[in-house]
Amino acid sequence: MTFLPLVLYTSVALLLLYVLLNLRTPRSNRRLPPGPTPWPIVGNLPHLGKMPHHALAAMADKYGPLMHLRFGVVDVVVAASASVAAQFLKVHDANFASRPPNSGAKHLAYDYQDLVFAPYGPKWRMLRKICSVHLFSNKALDDFRHVREEEVAVLTRALAGAGGSTVALGQLLNVCTTNALARVMLGRRVFGDGSGGGDRKADEFKEMVVEMMVLAGEFNIGDFIPALDWLDLQGVTKKMKNLHLRFDSFLNEILEDHKNGGDIITSGNVDLLTTLISLKDDADGEGGKLSDIEIKALLLNLFTAGTDTSSSTVEWAMAELIRYPQLMQKALLQKRLFYTVIKGFLHGFGTV
Known part of the structure; x- marks a missing residue:
């Protein structure tokens, strides 16, 4: 046969x-809509x-x-x-609060060990608390404001240096957002000097993030008919496993470099990964200690959610401004008005 x-x-x-x-x-006697x-x-x-x-x-x-x-x-x-x-x-x-089980959470998100797919409970609350305090609080945003400003300055210099030449805006924006996030999370850039000029690793990383987005939204028949899951009829599970191996290699390299290099500090601010590694030994409240897998899973969430989404939004906004020049002129006028008001305010404040 x-x-x-x-x-x-x-x-x-x-x-x-x-x-x-x-x-x-x-059959259950539950009342259903x-x-x-x-x-x-x-x-x-x-x-x-x-x-x-x-x-x-x-x-x-x-x-x-x-x-x-x-x-x-x-x-x-x-x-x-x-x-x-x-x-x-x-x-x-x-x-x-808990998300339903699916193949993406199993094969991409370290088997539900991340913030997005972890079941609601002490561990999930701990991960959320870490992000809220060290990334999303007003203090954290203020502490790392200079990082965002510096990376945007690198981007503008790269665009200005191109002169009248064609530039891959999407790739430059992706490098900018990824490096800004990496400096907050890891204490260093992950893509060269941030200019994005012909960076093979940057191109590969963007492709991985885009593939992650696509696979996360891919319909997989095995999620809904478990008897067919082992067949992997659409090849989705195989793609997820292969992508997971690539991301895991990328994150392992980051984790090992950080451990070997000691605590990396950006202008007096401790990066997120240093905090996460410290929680491997010191339990933080109800969530307990963090494992390497949970640390990598959280980094995966933050890199995939905070890089391509931001750069793509700016890229589409720029495309719309190019399509509609009148909106570009309106935006420039508002910018000039804003700076005029701020300049006048600062001048008046300085003479009081």
Whole structure:
């Protein structure tokens, strides 16, 4: 028997076994919102079509702002209005704080060890506290303001030095945001002098981040029909594992360099990684100690969430300003007015 028929027969047998077990298992008496009748095995997945947001909007018109769908064997409750969503995200947020299991969290996010996918509990609260205090607090933003200003200055010098030549703005912006974040997190740049000129590592890192974004949003049939997960029919799991190995190598190098180099301090400010490494030995409250895997998982979150998103936003904004010159002129006038007001304020303040 060749491999393909064996796979097909095994898949059919597993699906039939699942259906039989599902029929024999008594249904829960839970009250569920209304929704379209699911198909056997695949549930409501076919109802989503090629434009799921349009399909969900149409279903919300028919069934109301709170709907029940079944994706494969996974029950899904859809909040299709702001008021209903607020019940989940604000009023009862503690009950829905944990994210559902998925292949991305398992294969990319160190098996749920990061801040994004870790289950709600002491460890997650510890990771959030670390980020809130050392990255997102007003004090942290003020302490590292000079880092952002210096990296933006490097970017503007690189653009000015190009003269009338064509520049890869997206790549330069990515280098700027990544180096600014790296100096806060690691105490040093990760991409050369920050000019971004022909930096192969910078190009590779941006490709990895973009691939991470794509794979994180990729539909994987195994997430919804577990009996098919082992087949990896779309090859998504294989891609995730390969990308994870590349990111893990990148993060291992950073971690080892930091350990060997000792505590790196940027202008008197202790970087985040030094703080994280210190928590390996000293427990911080209810969350306990941090492992190397948890440190790498958190760094992965911050690098992927804080680099390409920021640079892409600026890149698209610049593209829109180029498309609409009148908006560019308006922005320049507002900038000149702002600096005129600030200059006058500072002059008046200095003469008081």
